[in-house]
Amino acid sequence: MARKLVTGNFAAGHALALAGEANRRARGCAGGAYPITPQTEIIEYLRRFEFSKGRIVPVESEHSAMAVCMGASLGGARTFTASSSNGLAYMAENVFAAGFYRLPIVMVAVNRTLGPPWNIWVDQGDSLALRDAAWLQLYTDSHQDLVDTILLAFRVAEDPRVMLPTMVAMDGFVTSHTQMVVDLPEQEQVDAFLSTGCDVPHRLNVNRPTTVGGLTWPKETEHHRREIQDAMENVPAVLEEAINEFEGVFGRRPDGAIAAEHTEDAETVLVACNTMARTLRGVVAERRTAGTKIGMIKSKLFRPFPRQAFRDALSGVKRVGVLDRNHSPGSGGIFWPEIATSLSDQSDTIVQDYLVGLGGGDVTPEALDEIVEDLLQRECSGDPVWKEVAA
């Protein structure tokens, strides 16, 4: 394993490429690719990589990029791509198709604000807009988390108990373009971790002609949706298994569905995802040192939403503050109602939403501490709070 100072995009490209290469003795790998800031360097990395068996196909749009992925995956290849922001929005029709076709495609989503007005900085609204597309969604907080989660994503997506596409998200620029030190895995390790190979059960086969996804009646469609729901419910257990195996191969343990810190005796807990969760760690640690019974949860798995994990971690907590770097107009933050629903049987727990860092606002420890202070003063929850941060 090599420790390197690299950008998040480099790390993501490396992990995707090694995972693709690991399927060289099976049906190889493929993907369609179209560039968009801040994801472009991932595509460039993949196009430069010399795959033993497989190729990345440059196409004219994100919609076609996902179409190529679907074709490749139906052909049995290990399939992946990456996109961002309005690119994801344009890809959306085929994102849903890939989910409902149950193709184990892995896509890295580099979170960027949806325009207009045009903005290239981080905001999770782009990938969260695709939350109902029957994809798993995992949000990563660091370069190492990103690399490890991409490798886990292939294991979970391709597991016969799941067989669903998986999106791995990172913060635009704050992760994608920042140089951090990361343990980059070697090919042999990835080969060992993904040794089962990609096997799509409904892959197209000229010796057994079939139609995939033709017209169905309501009953069949409902059955299909129920199967997807069942598959989603298998994810936490499958993810846990994969993490255990990952630890065996790589010697470190990536975070699971959620990562809780100091929650055991906490009266107040903040929930955040991506890099904001890392900046929050320092703030919570300082408050702890000062004697506040405070903890935090890094929320990683968003689809399926790990309700039970939140219930367990937040049992008996008085105040929960949710930091949402995303916005559903007319509602509020998107993580907030998910967490509130998880805690529906804890009627005396306050679940307060904070919209913070939208459009890439620079989330400083000071701003987060002000949120903590606001939360500590609360006796009841209110409407989502728009927390202003520095320009």
Next chain:
Amino acid sequence: MIEMTIYGRGGQGGVTLAKLIANAYFLEGKHVQAFGVYAAERSGAPLQAYVRIDDVEITNHNQIRTPDHVIVLDRTLTTPCVLTGHKPDGWVILNSPEPPDAFAELFPGRQVATIDATTIAVTNGLGTRTVPIVNTTMLGAVGRVLGLTLDDVTGALAEVNFGGGNITAATRAFETVRAERLAGAVAAPATPPKAGKIMGLLDDEVGGHPRIHTGDWTTRQPHRQQLAPPCNNGCPAGNDVRGFVEAMAKGDHNEALRILLETSPLPGVCGRVCPAPCMDACNRQEFDESINIRELERFAADEGHPHVAIRGVGEPHRWRDETVAVVGSGPAGLSAAYHLARLAYRVTLLERDSELGGVMRTGIPAYRLPRDVLDREIKFIVDHGIEVKTGTSVDQEELLRLTHSFSAVFVGTGLQHLRSVDLGNGSAEAGDKTVEQGLAFLDRIRVDPESLTGLHVIVIGGGNTAMDAARSARRLGAKVEVVYRRTREQMPAIREEIEEAVEEGIVLRELVSPVRLRHDGVGPLLTCVRMRLGEPDDSGRPRPEQETSEDAYFDMRCDRVLLALGQSSDLSILPEGSEVRNQESLLGLTGAPVFAGGDFAANDGTVTAAIGSGRSTAWHIHRTLSGEDLFPPPAEAVAGSDVLHTHVFSHAPRAESKTLSMKERRQSFTEVRSGLSAADNSVEAVAEAGRCFSCGVCTVCDRCMDYCPEGILLRSGGGYEVDFEYCKGCGICAAECPRGVIYMADL
């Protein structure tokens, strides 16, 4: 934790410097983080990059607001603003040729280090003075100041495969950086300016967008230039070729004709017989094929109406008092007379023959230049109120008389002296037509076309007269051979004429020179000698030399020999002691000034050059008589193909004139080429004109405006205006200007 902020401009490598610094500490075993603030990363835009260094894992992901050290890459960013949040015990490291204490007033009490990174970088080939890439140089200075070793610095560079000038520059900076704590008390950091009101999308003003005066970032700006199109530059008549073609492209034949008539009164002639140096100069030939300018000129002349193009010709108007005599009505004389008449001089045109036109009438066969075209254009010229005296020979004595009855005299008598060769047949009887000058032959047969059926004609020469004589003889039924002492490549005749002659069955005998003509009882025999090409002569063409082998001499049977060996001026018209001078009147005369023009003054050998000479001589006469100078300012630089951006254009084949069938060509003097089709509203000619690149001249195509990513190019006065307050100097307008009108200039 150590935190650093780097202030630089896009293109100087600030983000890479952050990575290099981080790498140097990473190799020391530290935890590091390096990142830039993105979005304004265009060249020249002010940007910040950040580095964090710690002994433990770094979890903060926000921008650095209280840096320990500040690094400034650009002189223009070296202001108190860089001290915002700076910790007084940290360093301020500047790219500057000044010593640190030069910044005592700006940064009192701070620890300041300076290095002339721009000079070091540029010396080592890293960027240019306008946009120096100073990051690797600054790394050396930063490393030294912060206590890294030179090995740490070069190791960081090696880690990212930076070598060569980068290593040298970083080492030089490491060794020469100057650092000290400045005198004075640490000043309070500057208060950042208060943010203005943020506008909403639905506000009256365009909402949401901060106004950033991005013009401050730039190191270069777009400017407009007008260049001379190569066709205009190459036209001996001085026509605005590009201008008339543009009018043609708009389907406006009369406007096209008007533009042509501004400079040349004979577009119908030029559109048929000009060798078209404009087409040789046309930039489009590098793309596919040159524009068919000659056919377009002919089309404008044939389809446009000169009296519509230029109104008021022949109507009564006020004449000047001065009078001008024009001697000779060839292209130079007609052109001079036309331009002088347009300038309101009373012109008398004197012609020896019974009809006007000179060599255009007597020397160019009708299958190239039909008489009605020539007559039509001459009539338009004469319609300007020119008095014509045909059948009037002017000799030396008459010329002197003219200088006493006119205010000025123009002599354009062309080339009256025909070169000959002694074939040893001096004893030929009068009326023997065996050997005849080609020009005399052409003049004779246009009046009295004699049948040459069954006769064998040899034409000696390789110019246009040789081709005209040969092709005319062919039409009269002869079997024709052209004997030329060099090869076809060196023939001075227009290429198409040679090609068409060969098509019509004329045999070219290259590298052959005639020696003598004799009769052997059966008929005439022309003895010739074979030639070979030697070293180039003064004209740049290979000098023909006689073969010395035994079989070098051979006989050719023939009935007629036509000589087309070239012509020269007959200067006997001029008084003793006078001298032809370019642009000035002749010397040695006592009366009114006498000017010479056309082939008589400078043997360029084309109708087009003679037209140009006639016009410029007319302007010289006008300047002498009135003091007014009509000559345009010196031409702009010529728009070469290197300034064009031809990705804009699509390939399209050149439209060609229809030609007469070969059978008709061999038998009749009907015009060979019938020009571009005028069918369907001249769609063919309009499309052909539309192929023009308009090299060096703006056509207001809007491409610069459409492609400007900032939307700060606006139409203005037939061109465009750039709002330099917002122009970042990206250069897209220049890169998208097809015609080389927009160029980028360094500030």
